[in-house]
Amino acid sequence: MIGTGISVNSITARRRHPLARVAVVALALGLLGGGYALTAPNGSTADAAIASGKADDVAQGKSLFVAHCASCHGLNAEGTKKAPTLIGVGAAAVNFQVSSGRMPAADAGPQAPRKPRAEWATDQAVDQLAAYVQSLGGGPTVPSAEQVDPAKGDPAKGGELFRANCIQCHNFVGAGGALTYGKYAPPLNPATPTQIYEAMATGPQAMPVFNDSTITPEQKRDMIAYITHVRSQVDPGGSGLGRIGPVTEGLVAWVVGLSLLILASIWITAKKRRAA
Amino acid sequence: MNAPPKAIAGASTFVDDRIGAGNFLKRNLRKIFPDHWSFLLGEIALYSFVILLLTGTFLTFWFKPGMAEVTYTGNYAPLYGVKMSEAYASALNISFDVRGGLLMRQIHHWAALLFVGGMTVHMLRIFFTGAYRKPRELNWIIGILLLSLALLEGLTGYSLPDDLLSGAGLRITQGVAQSIPIVGTYVSFFLFGGEYPGHDVISRFYSIHILLIPGILLALVSAHMILMWVQKHTQMPGKNRTDKNVVGAPFYPAFMIKSGAFFLFTFGVIALLGTFAQINPIWLFGPYTPADISAGSQPDWYMGFLEGALRLMPSWEINFLDHTVTFSVLIPALVPLGLVMTGLALYPFLEQWVTGDRREHHIADRPRNNPHRTAIGISGMTFYGILWLLGANDELSANFHLDLYSTTWFGRFAIFIGPAIAYWITYRMCIGLQRKDAEVLSHGVESGVIKRMPNGQYIEVHTPPAEDIAEHIRGKQEIPMLESAEDGEGIPPKGARSALGRLRLKMSQAYGTDRVPLTDGHHEEGHEEEHAGVGAGDRKELH
Incomplete structure (x- = not known):
């Protein structure tokens, strides 16, 4: 093995190692299993049927709803003591809540947090569920890909709207902030452009609704352009320190700056002058 | 033996031949400075100030302190075409279009945080060692003035870029001005040149920030240093150290080198922070309009305790003779600041009044040896610290999942209970440490040697403390x-x-009573055997 620094002899020696056979078998099994997992059709035949449009989305959605949502929202989405009615909330609300993992809710805290999606909540299942809830009483629909395309928005205009409408809760870069009684405005960093649009259109949890007459769809796209631009921006001044403003700056000034200088002063004076 | 080194002799002769100040140089370059790490803390502030002056001058070359509306056409795309004030546009310009501008801005801001931080730790050192006592009371008051002015300097500087965050600070400043009974509205109109925000405040703050306050600071810093020089630095208690001498190293060459090295350290730390840690990213905040406000709007750290006071205060407001008196702003704005600053300024005189002590002091106290003073200091720090912490209660609530209102209620009680608990704990700790000192003197230091007595008893042999430690402990002065x-x-x-x-x-009597008098050796009977020496080596027998 010229140039690699590994001698042929050492490879031969390893090939004859007592554990070599075990290793080869493990590797082969791993490759086979891994390859299968990557290429195998992941889903049942029923999903395939839905994908080709053979099954009715609304009917499928209803069965998903009964299985996963009805225990709190009621069998006909009429609402119970535990959870509000979903008649008229629209497909956008369903898509937002389920695709961000907030629904189904884990427990009754002050606010349902963003979490990994439920296992059954594939994109398709979310669409079906949304179609069912949409069929109950209308409401805001899921925006098209074009409506949320950051490249088509004007970030500067979006920034002005963002500052006027969002930052009092979500912070100036969407890092999130506290609300009362344990509620909070979540950070916007993990939200997809579609979810940002839907949040504005439906006003989930503590958030107010920004409907199309308050903020037009074009303006929403501008805001999405600003939010995604700023959150992907590399901080020009070094570490962004969480981008939450002077609190972390003050912490760094004391914990890093002053501590280092105090250590330096101890070091400088540690060596005593010998008496002449 | 006392002849000055060649470098001083040569230079002072040169000066002496021309302006006749050679003796002055000779005398002062050999000035003795005592050595202790805590004596360098004030230099953090001093050198940060030097860096602030230099970087600040750089920033003035490009900053335009105007509030006229312009349309931004610079390099930062997400603000392109946005209408903003001249001040904000020029601050963005410094950040994105001036070579080295962002670095200078960041160094300036970090230096400002460390300037006030350095002053704070320096002041705490002076307080806890009693170095403010006669004859240094005036220098102490100059120090308090410096700290107050630094806060004002910070406030005006924070407002200059006219970004959304600085505007939030400006709005609170205006609210405080308005809350002053009777004259509040007039003060606000005078300050802002009319209805808030007006068109004058940035240029006014600019003059204050770059001319008025730095000028006064420079004058007071000089006075502070000259007084320190003339009165000589205090020293820690130790061998051969008295109120009549100074034991240490001469200014030239030893102290000069140490001090110079410390300047480089300060500069290095600030430059590293300015390079690697982003501070005050004004482009993310956007331009100021009175209608917008961001979550997590906070002042710089040194104003945090005022912010906390404002957040803790219940919304008290009364109507008196058709005038609204807003206690919910007036009290948090004035009372904590007043308590802290006035308390600090008066402390040397209050202490003198209580102790009746009119003597000069040049030996610093160890904090434990004046338990009430130390407890008062820690108690004040707790008061400040709780306000400071709760100035960030929204970030605490958002990042640590606490209920916002619970933090407020916690603070409302802690602000009264916390200092009391801190006082008691500190007092007990001081007494405990004094007892330890007394034990070291009378009993010696544990040697780690276990000895078995003829009667089967095991004892640990104690050795006398090292001389410098013993002398340090014996430096305790009665109050x-x-x-x-x-x-x-x-x-x-x-x-x-x-x-x-x-x-x-x-x-x-409470302040001055010595609860743990030091005794050299101890005279209780029946303990002799514990101190049996081991061999005739350097472990001496102790009684």
Whole structure:
């Protein structure tokens, strides 16, 4: 093995190692299993049927709803003591809540947090569920890909709207902030452009609704352009320190700056002058 | 032996031949400075100030302190075409279009945080070692003035870029001005040149920030240094150190090198922070409009305790003769600041009044040796610290999942209970440390040698403490007390007859009573055997 620094002899020696056979078998099994997992059709035949449009989305959605949502929202989405009615909330609300993992809710805290999606909540299942809830009483629909395309928005205009409408809760870069009684405005960093649009259109949890007459769809796209631009921006001044403003700056000034200088002063004076 | 080094002799002769100040140089370059790490803390502030002046000058070359509306056409795309003030546009320009501008801005801002931080730790050192005592009370007051001015300097500088965050600070400043009874509205109109935000405040703050306050700071810093030089630096208690001498290294060459190296350290730390840690990213905040406000709007750290006071205060407001008096702003704005600053300024005189001590002090106290002073200091720090912490309660709530209102209620109680608990704990700790000192002197230091006695008992051999440690401990000074002895007919001394006088006497006794007097060696019978020496080496027998 010229140039690699590994001698042929050492490879031969390893090939004859007592554990070599075990290793080869493990590797082969791993490759086979891994390859299968990557290429195998992941889903049942029923999903395939839905994908080709053979099954009715609304009917499928209803069965998903009964299985996963009805225990709190009621069998006909009429609402119970535990959870509000979903008649008229629209497909956008369903898509937002389920695709961000907030629904189904884990427990009754002050606010349902963003979490990994439920296992059954594939994109398709979310669409079906949304179609069912949409069929109950209308409401805001899921925006098209074009409506949320950051490249088509004007970030500067979006920034002005963002500052006027969002930052009092979500912070100036969407890092999130506290609300009362344990509620909070979540950070916007993990939200997809579609979810940002839907949040504005439906006003989930503590958030107010920004409907199309308050903020037009074009303006929403501008805001999405600003939010995604700023959150992907590399901080020009070094570490962004969480981008939450002077609190972390003050912490760094004391914990890093002053501590280092105090250590330096101890070091400088540690060596005593010998008496002449 | 006392001849000055060649470098001083040469230079002073040169100066002497021309302006006749050679003796002055000779004398002062050999000035002795005592050595202790805590004596360098003030230099953090001094050198940060130098860096602030230099970087600040750089920033003035490009900053335009105007509030006229312009349309941004610079390099930062997400603000392109946005209308903003000249000040904000030029600050963005410094950040994105001036070579080295962002670095200078960041160094300036970090240096500002460390300037006030350095002053704070320096002041705490002076307080806890009693270095403010006669004859240094005036220098102490200059220090308090410097700190107050630094806060004002910080406030005006924070407002200059006219970004959304600085505007939030400006709005609170205006709210405080308006809350002053009777004259509030006039003060606000005068400051802002009309209705808030007006068109004048940035240029006014600019003059204050770059000319007025730095000028006063520079003058006061000079006075501070000259007084320190003339009165000589205090020293820690130790061998051969008295109130009449200074033990240490001469200014040239030893102290000069140490001090110079410390400047480089300060500069290095600030430059590293300016390079690797982003501070005050004004482009993310956007331009200021009075209608917008961001979550997590906070002042720089040194204003955090005022922010906390504002957040803790219940919304008290009364209507008096058709005038609204807003206690919910007036009290948090004035009371904590007043308590802290006035308390600090008056402390040397209050202490003198209580102890009746009119002597000069050049040996610093170890904090444990004046337990009440130390407890008062820690108690004040707790008061400040709780306000400071709760100035960030929204970030605490958002990042640590606490209920926002619970933090407020916690603070409302902690602000009264916390300092009291801190006082008690600190006092007990000081007494404990004094007992430890007394034990070291009388009993020696544990040697780690276990010895078995003929009767089967095991003892640990103690050795006497090292000489420098023993001398350091013996440097403890008694705290004077007022004369309290009643005369033959049971009449208390003149000063102690009024209610105030009685209180003063009581405080004096509490403050000055030495609960753990030091005794060299100890004389209890029956313990002799514990100190049996081991061999005739360097471990001496101790009684």
